[in-house]
Amino acid sequence: MDEVPDPALAVVERALGAGPYTAPSMSRLRISDLAAHTTSRALTLVAVDRDEVDVPARALALVETARAIERLAAELLTATVVHARTVGAGWDEIGDAVEVTRPNASIRFGPAAADWLERSAGPDGLPRVPMYRSPEHLADYLDRWAAERGGPERAHPDSRAVSAGLRRLDMVEELALLRTAANTRVGADALPLRDLSALHTREADLLERLADSSGASGENGKSCENGGSGGSGSGEDDKPYRSEAEAARLRATELARLLAIQDAAENDASRAAYHAGDDEGPPSWAARRAPQIQQALAELPTHDGE
Structure with missing residues (x-):
């Protein structure tokens, strides 16, 4: 029996640490979304209402559709x-x-x-899908849409016709993107503190998972070398992580x-401006805090050798 997709499955996978979808997967997901919308709209023209045959106003409604x-x-x-450009097509x-010249294709698209x-x-360097739903929710919705409307020739064995074909970043790929964002978003382009804190939290999570993975590999390797007698592993492989x-x-x-x-300074600034009836500039307390924050940021340790 085909597996019925769980509406929360993709969201749970992401919460448990699954990486985000790759950039090509995001652009392909958008195609699936638009194709579903176009098909759903076109299906409204299949059934025939008798008024549409004889009444001009109803016939014009078909034109609008x-x-x-x-x-x-x-x-x-x-x-x-x-999507073609995302995956490297010229x-x-x-x-x-599309049967046009190269310049016209570039101008048009x-x-x-x-x-x-x-x-x-x-902002953290990871792919985002600029649409109305999160990628996980959208992929899950389209899985169910395809299962309900797709023919048997298009049905995926586990009823995940859309999400099963999308690829996620692995831990190393995601870590590289996070670190690139942390190391390149500086000066006027620096990430907000909230985003930067979340970025390093995610970085730590990935590194711990990589350490666990390396430790497990070392343990399995030692067990095999010992003829299956077991062992706790050297623990050396996971130390850097x-x-x-x-x-x-x-x-x-x-x-x-x-x-x-920073939040306390901003709240203080808002309260002071409100009581003073002045919306121009932060009060002195918040202004004094700004250099403190900048100095602390400058003293944060960075990645060795990066």
Whole structure:
């Protein structure tokens, strides 16, 4: 019997530490979403109401629906081009696919591709899906949509026709993106304290999971070498990860402390401005706190050798 997808399954997987979807998976998910919307709208034209045969106003309503489908189809086409660009297709190849010249393809679809690239990159460097639902909720919804409306030839063995084909970042890939964001978002482009604290918390979680994985591998290796007699493993493989995880956790804790100071300063500024009837600039207490926060940030340890 086919497995019925659990509406909360993907969300639980993410909460338990599953990595986010890759950038190509995000753009492909958007195609699935638009295809489902376009198909659902087109299906409304299949059944025939008798008034639609003889009444001009009802016939015109069909025209309006067809126009809406046309707009959705155009958006779907753009989404497929954006996905093709995301996975590395060139404008020459895209032009051939849509039967236009390379310059015309770039002019027509280039802005949409650039906009998607900008909006789909989160502040922590991880892929984001700039749509109305989280990727997990959207993929789960589309799994159920496909199971209810797709024919048997399109049914996936476990009824997860959409999410089963999407790929998530593995721990190493996600860690690399997080660290790139932490090391490159500096100065005027620096991440807010709240985002930076969350980033280092996630970094520590990943490092601890990598340490657990390395420890388990070392333990299994020693067990095999000992002819299956067991063993606790050397523990050497996971030491670097444990050390880095501890440092990342300390950074996150310190950032949380600084965030509390910042929030207190902002609240004080708001109260003082309210009582003074002045909305211009922070009061002196908040101004004195700002250098303290900046100095503490500058003293935070960074990744060795990075």
